[in-house]
């Protein structure tokens with residue numbers, strides 16, 4: 001009688017060349033509806049001064065977050081832009097405090113959220129191309145933008 005506790009394992013081999021998917025390009029697009037909560041005008045935000053102060057203090061020495069990793073060959077010339085990495089200013093009134101506390105403990109009132117939004121924890125310097133261009137944080141899908149930190153020329157402006 002065979003010992004049923006012994007599991008027969010088939011040898012594992014890698015994909016043969018015929019099984020690999022050839023390099024290819026594929027146009028990407030996405031369209032969806034965003035629900036922006038009511039928010040004050042940017043100029044009326046009491047924490048806008050924090051954004052401006054941070055911008056003034058570091059803009060001369062800042063480098064592009066993507067360029068720091070994959071190289072600056074694709075970075076655009078011109079001044080760097082200060083991106084809200086996690087929550088945009090216009091969304092602050094919609095922030096679920098419990099959800100935010102999950103990653104940023106200690107932020108437990110709306111006033112603290114406004115201050116946090118305009119703080120280094122939520123800022124990221126990007127060149128215009130990696131901010132608003134085809135490979136931008138506001139343009140490319142999150143998964144693609146994340147991967148573009150580590151893959152040269154992953155996103156091309158030509159669809």
Ligand SMILES: [Zn+2]
Nearest residue numbers: 064075127130
């Ligand atoms: Zn860049």
Ligand SMILES: [Zn+2]
Nearest residue numbers: 082083084131
């Ligand atoms: Zn941005």
